[in-house]
Amino acid sequence: MAQCFDPSVQWQMRLTKSAMESSSMSSKMWNSFPLKPNKKGALKPATKFRICASADGTINRLEDLLNLDVSPYTDKIIAEYIWIGGSGTGVRSKSWTISKPVEHPSELPKWNYAGSSIGQAPGEDSEVILYPQAIFKDPFRRGNNILVICDAYTLQGEPILTNKRAKAAEIFNDPKVVSQVPWFGIEQEYTLFEVAFGLVGPLEGTL
Incomplete structure (x- = not known):
């Protein structure tokens, strides 16, 4: 059964190199890990990770998590x-x-x-x-x-x-249409207004 140490708060721990290389540890060994103090001497809380251990004292892939590559780049x-x-x-x-x-x-x-x-x-x-x-x-x-x-x-x-694309593709793939050179035009309509004597009305003429 897995358990988390210091469940009321997550503490940032500085692990020694020998401890990181060790594959397992007893509960007594936890006392050898110094908690990082702040300037006032109090323990510094951290929210980055929580160190957990199973009943036999084995760290749950802590090394892998601390060295995890979080780069957003991938070859996929x-x-x-x-x-x-x-x-x-x-x-x-x-x-x-x-x-x-x-x-x-x-x-x-x-x-x-x-x-x-x-x-x-x-x-x-x-x-x-x-x-x-x-x-x-x-x-x-x-x-x-x-x-x-x-x-x-x-x-x-x-x-x-x-x-609707399927019907359009059927038409454009017809041999009679394929032999033609289609022309496409974009129609844009504009209306211009002028202010005269406090009233708004359209200008005469067509663009």
């Missing part, structure tokens, strides 16, 4: 799967950790989520499958991490009702 890659939610206006996402960089969405696995919780599937058939369609560098996590743009399908491979 976070792929953030993103898809349009049930409202049709917001997006949802979840993270998948992969072990190496990818060049094409086909290299990434399909994933699933419970569509009934966000209004994209009935409760009795909630499973929705995410199909990766495009990948981009993650501007937030940076490094080799990526954003994965997905669309959603049923278990049978049919696009769910809110998957």
Whole structure:
């Protein structure tokens, strides 16, 4: 049965090198560890860690914890799967950790989520499958991490009702459309107002 010494307060202890190298210790040996005093001679409380020992006196991997590498860097890659939610206006996402960089969405696995919780599937058939369609560098996590743009399908491979991309892809992949050169335009409308005699009214003319 494990027990914690000084359970009422966590004390910062300075362990000697020989004690750190020892794999086990008796309860009597705890008296040999000096507590770090503050300037006034009182014991200094610490909240970083609590030293625990099992009934046989073995320290619970204290050396590993004190030497733990907490660096945020890793050779793994976070792929953030993103898809349009049930409202049709917001997006949802979840993270998948992969072990190496990818060049094409086909290299990434399909994933699933419970569509009934966000209004994209009935409760009795909630499973929705995410199909990766495009990948981009993650501007937030940076490094080799990526954003994965997905669309959603049923278990049978049919696009769910809110998957508008599937119909668009069908049209743009039609041989008659592929042979064409599509043009896209962005329309922006503006209204300018002027103040005259204390009243606000639109200017004449069109931009």
